[in-house]
Amino acid sequence: MSKPVLEYFNIKARNAVPMIALTYAGVDYDFKVVDSDWAAIKPTCPFGQVPVLRDGDTVVSQTLAIAEYVAFKFAKNLLGETPQDFASSAALLQLSEEIFVGMVKSHYHPADKTAAWNQYFDTTLPGIFKNLEKLMNADNKFTNAVTLGELAVFAVLSVAKDLQGDILDNFTKMSAWFNNLANDEKVKKFTAALAGCRSYFKRTSYEIQFGYWDIRGLASSFRLFFQYMGIKFTDNQYSCVKKEDGSWDRSAWADVAKPPLKAREPLMNLPYLVDGDNVVTQTNAIWSYLGRTYNMYGDDETTRSRVDMILCQTMDLRNSFVSICYGSKENLEKQRPTYGAQTAGPHLAKFEATLGKWGTNFIASNNVTIADFHTWDMLDQHTQLLGKDYLQEYPLLKAYYDRVGNLPATVAYKQTAAYKLPLNNKSASFGATPP
Numbered sequence: 001m002s003k004p005v006l007e008y009f010n011i012k013a014r015n016a017v018p019m020i021a022l023t024y025a026g027v028d029y030d031f032k033v034v035d036s037d038w039a040a041i042k043p044t045c046p047f048g049q050v051p052v053l054r055d056g057d058t059v060v061s062q063t064l065a066i067a068e069y070v071a072f073k074f075a076k077n078l079l080g081e082t083p084q085d086f087a088s089s090a091a092l093l094q095l096s097e098e099i100f101v102g103m104v105k106s107h108y109h110p111a112d113k114t115a116a117w118n119q120y121f122d123t124t125l126p127g128i129f130k131n132l133e134k135l136m137n138a139d140n141k142f143t144n145a146v147t148l149g150e151l152a153v154f155a156v157l158s159v160a161k162d163l164q165g166d167i168l169d170n171f172t173k174m175s176a177w178f179n180n181l182a183n184d185e186k187v188k189k190f191t192a193a194l195a196g197c198r199s200y201f202k203r204t205s206y207e208i209q210f211g212y213w214d215i216r217g218l219a220s221s222f223r224l225f226f227q228y229m230g231i232k233f234t235d236n237q238y239s240c241v242k243k244e245d246g247s248w249d250r251s252a253w254a255d256v257a258k259p260p261l262k263a264r265e266p267l268m269n270l271p272y273l274v275d276g277d278n279v280v281t282q283t284n285a286i287w288s289y290l291g292r293t294y295n296m297y298g299d300d301e302t303t304r305s306r307v308d309m310i311l312c313q314t315m316d317l318r319n320s321f322v323s324i325c326y327g328s329k330e331n332l333e334k335q336r337p338t339y340g341a342q343t344a345g346p347h348l349a350k351f352e353a354t355l356g357k358w359g360t361n362f363i364a365s366n367n368v369t370i371a372d373f374h375t376w377d378m379l380d381q382h383t384q385l386l387g388k389d390y391l392q393e394y395p396l397l398k399a400y401y402d403r404v405g406n407l408p409a410t411v412a413y414k415q416t417a418a419y420k421l422p423l424n425n426k427s428a429s430f431g432a433t434p435p
Contacts, residue, residue, distance in 0.1 A: 004029040004055040006066075007041065010295070010367065011200035012162065014063045015051050016155035017096060021067040023190040024151055025075035031193070033367050035228075039408045063100075064093055064152075071148045078148040085143045088135070092142065092149025099128065100156045103163075107201045117203040121164050126171075133173045140176040146184075154181050158191065162199050198295030209274035211236040211257065215422050218271050218283050218318070221377035222290075223418045225370065228409035229294060235418065238270070240425045248427050283374075284311050291370040298369050306364035310354070310371040314378050317347040321382065325423070325430040332429045340386045348394050351375070355396040363400060368407075376404040381423050384435055 006022065008015035010033040022029050034041045034050060045052045046061040053060045053069065060069045071078040080086030102120050109116035132153075135142055142150050157178065161167060168175040181187055210226070212219035214237035226233050238253040253270065262268040265279040272281040273289065280289045291297030291307065298304045320343050324335050335343070351363070358364070364371045379401050382390060391398040404410055413419055423431030 002056065004053055005032050006030070006051060006053050007032045007034050007045075008051040009033065009035055009038075010197050012159050012194055012197045013200050014100070015197065016159050016194060017063050017100075017152045018051050018053060018066040018070065019193055020151045020155040020187070020190040021070040021078070021148060022074075023193065024146070024186045025070050025078065026186070027070065027074050036362075036368055036407055064097060067093065067148055067152060077145065078151070080143065080147050081145055085145070085147060088142050089147035089149035092147070093152050095128070095132075096149070096152035096156045099125070099153065099160070103156075103160060103201055106203075114204060117163070121167060125160070125167055129168070129171045129174050133171060136173050136177065140173045140180070142177075146181070150177075150181070151187075154178065154187065155190070155194075158194060159201070163201055163203050196295070196299050199293075204276060208233040209236060210234065210271065211238065211253075211261075211273075212271040213237065213253070213425055214239050215425055216377075216381065216419070217424060220381070220419070220421075221374040222271065222273075222286065223416075224377060224410065224413045225290065225373045227413040227416070228368070228373070228407070229296075240427065242426060284315065287311055287370045287374065296368070296370045298365055299367075303365045303369065306354075306358065307369050307371040310351075310364050310375060313347065313350060314371070314374045317344065317378050320344060320347065321378065321385070322424075325385070325428045327429060329429045336385070340390055344382060344386070344390075348391070348397060351400075352394040352397045355400060361400075361403065368404075372404055376401060376410070380405070381431075384423060384431060 004022070004027060006015065006018055006029055008018075008031070015031075019031070041050075042048050046059060049061060051061070051063060051066060053066045055069075055073075058069075060066050068079075078089070080089045102124055106113065106116040106120045132142075157167070168178055182191065208226075208231060210219070210222060210233050212222075219235075223235065225231075236257070238250075238257060241249040241252075243249050258268055261272060261274075261279065264274075265272075265281060267281055268279075269281045271283060271286060272279065273286045274280075275289075275293070278289070280286050288297070298307050320339075324332055324339055324343070327335075355363070360366050362368050362372050363375045379391070379397070391401055420434055422434050426432050
């Protein structure tokens, strides 16, 4: 018999309650990340939403409905051993939804996101905790046995504690209850599983600042990443202007924008990323930061090592690409006929071999990681130099390129003005003008 499958995005949000219900009930289930296949999966979901639980021929949607289905089928004791326990569990289950909706409203507040979050953590949650403590017995429990309702409250508070870890510090009974439940072996399994999902909610209202030249270059893959993740960011683009003597004026970056950024980070260069107090420069350092921050680095050390290797290999391919693009026009015409086979070819062959050896859908994993954005974008930039059919000799790599290219985020990115920028700066012999 097939395992139940819980489908959701790879984030900590509405999946938390179904996950803790399944784990605590002892259900052996699979968690299917729908990020890459959402366009295909959405029509199969009741109401066109996730989470969805597929259990044989039964398809259950809506967070609380999934949790109750799991308890009813696999662990009825979680619904309560007495009518009073049942009522307590039902009330707590509903409260868990209210706590979660409060986070959603704060996250999407149209006017002042920071103020909304402060109100939520300083006033709304403390009020809820005070009322909850009134319902507890002398042993800091809601009922004698664990119920679905309190598991749901624990799950959503686990998400909230990612944003403010001390939310229970002023509530002795609630803190004791949370810590006691956190030490339950079944709950530990849930906590470990949830940790594999990236954080979604953010308290700050600032946008990430990203900076590069007004070209695709190294920036294009980051712009695609932000599109894929739905991250709002400011795309600071700097122009290189040709002067009358034939030299290049880069003062918009070097003399104007760079000095204040360099004061914050002495290693400042392009590209750069400013995320609140964090200032990061150098391409792979930014990728590492984004991978850690958004849990897009892979789920284990093997995958993370693969991601690192692919990022380095992709940079090697880019360096070869830059060498021919920024060399003399004479050198470009001389090397272009053999570039695909002799220069790019060894890199492409390595990618082909890794896809065959690792047997993954994406470049380093069966799920999208940070490595996919730079790799796909470099393959895509090469189509302008080598033509759209240059990957025909590499069937696995060609299938990979098409797979990433057909992701909804990639399709949307191709329609943006940023995607239609020149590949390279104005001083380049190739790719200096829009395609």
